[in-house]
Amino acid sequence: MAQASFRVGGRVQGVGFRAWTRDQAVALGLDGHAFNLPGGDVDVVVAGEAAAIDALAARLLHGPALARVDRLDRQAHDAPVAPGFLTG
Template structure:
């Protein structure tokens, strides 16, 4: 089990990105959250098996059809939080 903080930059707000992320997280049994940031990026906290998180990250690099991902940064977190599900934060 691993946990990563992921930040996605580009045209990622107003295009259904958070709901795309939630759908993919549910498909891959990823726990955590996603939210828009005031900077115009999307931030994700993702926890799951390493291979599932890698697959999840690949989906985030693509995003939904209206999104244009310019940059994605992924930082492994030293401690695991106790997430019970994946949620969209507002």
């Protein structure tokens, strides 16, 4: 099982980005979370098949219709990831 952490910047808070990310991740069979960060970014952590994580990364670059993604930073993640997908 692969894991990754993403920090998404731009207009990504208050536009349904976290709920959209959850829907995309669940559709791809990924576990993890999407949380708002102070300063306006969103933290996304996922675990699952590497190809599914890559597919989510490609989707995160575009986001939902009302979002504008200016930056997507990806890092390895090695802490435990709980089953399911949380937003907060």
